[in-house]
Amino acid sequence: MPEDITFRQTLVGRCGEAGRLIAARDWSATSIGPIESWPQSLKSTLGLILLSPAPLVMLWGEEGIMLYNDAYSVFAGRRHPELLGSKVREGWPEVADFNDHVMKVGLAGGTLAYRDQELTLSRHGKPEQVWMNLDYSPVLDESGRPAGVVAVVAETTERVLADRRAASANETLEQRVAERTEELTVAHEALRQAQKMEAVGQLTGGIAHDFNNLLMGIGGSLEFIERGLARNGVEGLERYLQGAQSSTRRAAALTQRLLAFSRRQTLDPKPTDVNRLIFGMEDLIRRTAGPSIEVEVVGQAGLWPARVDAAQLESALLNLAINARDAMPAGGGITIETANKWLDERGGKEQELTPGQYLSLCVSDTGAGIPKEIAERIFDPFFTTKPIGEGTGLGLSMVHGFVRQSGGQVRVYSEIGKGTTMCIYLPRYMGDVAPETLEETVVPELGAGETVLVVDDEPTVRMLMADVLSEAGYSVIEAQDGPSAMRVLQSERRIELLITDVGLPGGMNGRQVADGARLTRPSLKVLFVTGFAENAAVGNGRLPAGMEVITKPFQVADLAAKVGEIIAS
Numbered sequence: 045m046p047e048d049i050t051f052r053q054t055l056v057g058r059c060g061e062a063g064r065l066i067a068a069r070d071w072s073a074t075s076i077g078p079i080e081s082w083p084q085s086l087k088s089t090l091g092l093i094l095l096s097p098a099p100l101v102m103l104w105g106e107e108g109i110m111l112y113n114d115a116y117s118v119f120a121g122r123r124h125p126e127l128l129g130s131k132v133r134e135g136w137p138e139v140a141d142f143n144d145h146v147m148k149v150g151l152a153g154g155t156l157a158y159r160d161q162e163l164t165l166s167r168h169g170k171p172e173q174v175w176m177n178l179d180y181s182p183v184l185d186e187s188g189r190p191a192g193v194v195a196v197v198a199e200t201t202e203r204v205l206a207d208r209r210a211a212s213a214n215e216t217l218e219q220r221v222a223e224r225t226e227e228l229t230v231a232h233e234a235l236r237q238a239q240k241m242e243a244v245g246q247l248t249g250g251i252a253h254d255f256n257n258l259l260m261g262i263g264g265s266l267e268f269i270e271r272g273l274a275r276n277g278v279e280g281l282e283r284y285l286q287g288a289q290s291s292t293r294r295a296a297a298l299t300q301r302l303l304a305f306s307r308r309q310t311l312d313p314k315p316t317d318v319n320r321l322i323f324g325m326e327d328l329i330r331r332t333a334g335p336s337i338e339v340e341v342v343g344q345a346g347l348w349p350a351r352v353d354a355a356q357l358e359s360a361l362l363n364l365a366i367n368a369r370d371a372m373p374a375g376g377g378i379t380i381e382t383a384n385k386w387l388d389e390r391g392g393k394e395q396e397l398t399p400g401q402y403l404s405l406c407v408s409d410t411g412a413g414i415p416k417e418i419a420e421r422i423f424d425p426f427f428t429t430k431p432i433g434e435g436t437g438l439g440l441s442m443v444h445g446f447v448r449q450s451g452g453q454v455r456v457y458s459e460i461g462k463g464t465t466m467c468i469y470l471p472r473y474m475g476d477v478a479p480e481t482l483e484e485t486v487v488p489e490l491g492a493g494e495t496v497l498v499v500d501d502e503p504t505v506r507m508l509m510a511d512v513l514s515e516a517g518y519s520v521i522e523a524q525d526g527p528s529a530m531r532v533l534q535s536e537r538r539i540e541l542l543i544t545d546v547g548l549p550g551g552m553n554g555r556q557v558a559d560g561a562r563l564t565r566p567s568l569k570v571l572f573v574t575g576f577a578e579n580a581a582v583g584n585g586r587l588p589a590g591m592e593v594i595t596k597p598f599q600v601a602d603l604a605a606k607v608g609e610i611i612a613s
Contacts, residue, residue: 051087052079059094060114061124066090069128074107083186093194102183103147104192108132111194119197121167138164138171146180150193156180160200175204313450315477316354318405318470319343322380325358329365329380336375339365344383348403351473352450357405360443364407364466367440371411371464379408385469397453401472406465413460422456443468494611495519495537499529499544499557500573505596509543509573512600513607526552533561539568540611546574558591569610 055067072078082090093100093111099119104110108131117124133140142163149156158178164171177198182190322341330339361380368378385391385402392399414422422440447454451471458464496518500506503524510520521537523529526548533539542561544554552560558570570591587593594606 054091055094059091062112062114062117062128063094065124065128066094066111074110075105076107076110086183089183089194099197099199100194101197102192102194103132103143103150104183110192116197119199120165136165138166146195147193150180150182151190153182153190155182160204174199174201176200313351313353315349315473315475316352316357317347317477318350318352318357318382318403319347321354321357322361322382322405325361326380329362329378332362332365333369333378337369337372338377340377340379342379342381344381346384347382348384348401348472349475349477350403350470352470353446356446356450357468360446360468361405361407363440363443364468367466368407368409368411368464371409376410376463379406381406381408384472395453395455395469397469402452402469403472404467404469406467408463408465410463413462414456414458414464415460492517493519494540495521496541496543496607497521497523497529497532497539499523499526499542499548499554501525501545501549505545508600509603512604516604516607518607525550526554526557529557530560533557533568534564539565541569541571541607543571543573543607546572569613571606571610 052067055063059066067079070078071082076082076086089102090111093102094113096113097115099116100111100113101109101116102111108129109127110129112127117127120127122130132143136143146156156178157180158176160175161178162173162175164173166172167174177200179196180193183192183194185191322343326339326341333339365378365380372378381404383404383406385404387395387397387399387402389399444454447468447470453469455467455469456464457467496513498506498509498513498520499522500509501524506522506524510522513520521532521539523532527550529542529544530552533542542558544557546554548554548557554572554574558568558572561568561570567590572587572591572593574593574595592606592610594603
């Protein structure tokens with residue numbers, strides 16, 4: 045636009061209403077001077093502003109809004125004559141301070157950019173809350189100094205409000221999800237508590253039923269023995285003695301199952317070749333399964349050893365085999381298989397085990413399978429689907445308790461109509477397994493007057509132990525609790541063996557008594573007597589040399605034999 049007349053005509057013809065008003069205005073009285081004297085750079089800037097589709101406005105010194113385009117008029121919600129030459133502080137007093145800051149930075153030659161800037165503007169005759177993207181740049185006069193500021197405006201109100209509505213909806217949804225999750229958690233916890241109480245009810249009911257039968261057998265037998273002795277006759281009492289002893293052994297077996305379920309039984313873990321163990325039991329399992337069931341044993345070559353109580357593992361395997369047999373009354377097949385397993389982070393999480401190396405022992409059957417609602421309860425104590433009198437419901441709970449106590453896991457995989465697989469996972473033992481050797485049976489000799497200190501808070505048990513040891517030729521000292529035992533042990537009396545119950549009154553358990561005794565008698569041999577393995581006292585099954593454990597209930601003759609072995613060792 046080299047000529048002014050052409051410039052004015054262009055503003056009128058091509059730049060809309062804003063261009064017409066700017067061309068018609070008398071600029072002579074303004075600080076910028078008549079339009080004919082405007083530098084070409086300002087004319088070019090004016091052309092860009094007027095033709096831009098985006099809202100643009102130029103603020104010039106004291107002149108206020110000097111240039112703007114039609115898009116800005118629509119954005120501002122003002123009629124064209126109201127805009128040209130208007131002062132921001134007068135037209136939009138709510139943003140006057142913000143505009144003063146912008147002008148100060150622009151006139152100093154700086155640029156500013158705002159994104160989603162929240163402002164309150166008077167538009168269409170009323171204040172509105174809006175959000176905008178604003179970019180400010182300085183405009184130079186003829187001498188090259190900043191004299192004004194041009195602003196590019198992009199309203200983002202609709203997008204910001206949409207984002208806020210979406211965020212609010214998400215927040216509401218998240219809140220609803222959280223509330224629903226909490227409701228489900230509470231309901232699930234209530235269900236778990238109900239199931240737990242049902243399991244406790246089954247446990248106590250089953251214990252009461254079985255122990256009442258056992259106590260009836262013991263008590264009734266003793267009553268008949270008492271009657272016989274009162275008549276000064278002992279003939280025919282043998283069967284009552286045998287009945288009482290049989291009931292006692294059954295009570296001991298039930299107690300061991302309960303301890304296995306609660307993971308508090310006394311274990312004797314040793315490096316074990318599991319392949320050797322299962323092949324050694326193959327004939328027993330075949331005889332137990334019967335002729336209508338085919339048994340296959342598959343042991344992986346190079347199977348890792350496990351550190352486990354071999355006797356308890358044999359019992360667990362036999363339990364699984366019996367359950368598999370009972371699931372196939374019309375016959376079928378049982379497969380016993382071992383394998384090495386690497387559990388990564390994901391696999392460990394699925395099996396509820398620490399990632400690492402494990403070996404698996406799986407027993408599979410071709411039976412009818414286990415429904416899901418039953419599979420979730422098979423490890424509950426006294427839960428059984430067998431008819432009354434055909435199962436106690438403690439077999440699988442004993443397996444589960446023993447395996448968990450051994451650091452492993454039991455998993456059940458079942459498909460209706462195809463069969464069930466029960467797998468025991470045991471941690472790998474990092475070492476070698478000693479070859480089997482035939483141990484020579486040692487018949488202990490009677491005592492030769494060695495002194496034994498017996499510590500037990502139960503008078504009857506203490507009396508029985510003292511009597512059997514005295515009969516075996518030992519000198520016995522009795523103590524009823526830890527402090528009284530320590531007074532004896534701190535004396536000058538000669539003591540070859542300490543026999544102590546693990547759980548004792550008086551503030552000292554059996555392990556503390558033994559440890560205290562060894563401070564002054566380092567070579568003292570110790571035999572712990574326990575109904576269960578208290579981790580704090582027995583050290584989670586790991587005892588120092590010279591310390592051993594015998595589990596209640598035991599036959600008194602076995603106690604004498606055990607004492608003889610320890611003293612002779």
